[in-house]
Amino acid sequence: SQQGEEDPQALSIQEGENATMNCSYKTSINNLQWYRQNSGRGLVHLILIRSNEREKHSGRLRVTLDTSKKSSSLLITASRAADTASYFCATDDYGQNFVFGPGTRLSVLP
Amino acid sequence: GAVVSQHPSWVICKSGTSVKIECRSLDFQATTMFWYRQFPKQSLMLMATSNEGSKATYEQGVEKDKFLINHASLTLSTLTVTSAHPEDSSFYICSAHQGSEQYFGPGTRLTVT
Numbered sequence: 001s002q003q004g005e006e007d008p009q010a011l012s013i014q015e016g017e018n019a020t021m022n023c024s025y026k027t028s029i030n031n032l033q034w035y036r037q038n039s040g041r042g043l044v045h046l047i048l049i050r051s052n053e054r055e056k057h058s059g060r061l062r063v064t065l066d067t068s069k070k071s072s073s074l075l076i077t078a079s080r081a082a083d084t085a086s087y088f089c090a091t092d093d094y095g096q097n098f099v100f101g102p103g104t105r106l107s108v109l110p
Numbered sequence: 111g112a113v114v115s116q117h118p119s120w121v122i123c124k125s126g127t128s129v130k131i132e133c134r135s136l137d138f139q140a141t142t143m144f145w146y147r148q149f150p151k152q153s154l155m156l157m158a159t160s161n162e163g164s165k166a167t168y169e170q171g172v173e174k175d176k177f178l179i180n181h182a183s184l185t186l187s188t189l190t191v192t193s194a195h196p197e198d199s200s201f202y203i204c205s206a207h208q209g210s211e212q213y214f215g216p217g218t219r220l221t222v223t
Contacts, residue, residue, distance in 0.1 A: 035214075043154070043203065043214040043217075044214075045213070045214070088154070099156070100146075100154045100155075
C-alpha cells in the first residue's frame with residue numbers, strides 16, 4: 001500500500017516565490033527521494049535523503065527529513081515557470097521497492 | 111549517471127491486441143526492475159517486480175496473465191499487455207536499481223482504441 005503522501009495536492013504560486021511541498025509516510029524508511037514529473041513525461045530524480053540525514057541541498061532545492069514525525073519537505077526557492085510539474089516523494093522501506101505518494105501539482109505562474 | 115530506456119515511447123493499438131514494452135538498463139546491470147502504471151493526474155502505482163531469471167512478483171490486483179513480464183537478461187525486462195482494452199490505456203514506467211538509487215525510464219504511453 002502507498003505510504004508516502006504529499007500535501008498540498010496542488011499548489012499555484014507566482015514566479016520568484018518559494019514553493020514548499022510536504023510528504024508524510026507511515027513506516028521506517030531507509031531513504032526518501034523526491035522526483036519531478038513534467039506532464040506526460042517520465043520521472044526525474046531530484047534528490048535522495050537518507051534516514052540519518054536531516055537536510056540536503058541541491059541548487060534551488062532544499063529537502064528536510066524528520067524521522068520522528070515521519071515527514072519530509074521539499075522547498076524550491078525562487079521558482080520559475082519551468083518548475084511547473086508534479087512532484088512526488090518516494091520512500092524505500094529497506095526493501096528493493098519504492099512507494100510513491102500521490103504527488104503535488106505545482107503551477108508557477110509567470 | 112545510470113540510464114534506463116524504454117521502447118516504444120508511445121503506442122496506439124486496437125482493443126484485443128497485445129503490446130510489448132521494453133525496458134533496458136543501458137550502462138549497468140539490474141537483477142531487479144520494476145514496472146509502474148500511472149493514470150492521468152494520479153501517482154505511480156507499482157504493478158510488479160521483475161526478477162532476472164525468475165518469475166515476476168505481482169502486486170495485489172494486477173493480473174499476471176494479462177501483464178506478462180519477462181526479465182530475460184540483466185539489462186532487459188519486457189512487459190506485454192495481452193488482449194488490451196481501452197481501460198489499459200495508461201502511462202507505463204519501468205525502473206531499475208543501481209546501488210541505493212532507483213532510475214526510471216522515460217515511460218511508454220499506451221492508448222488502446
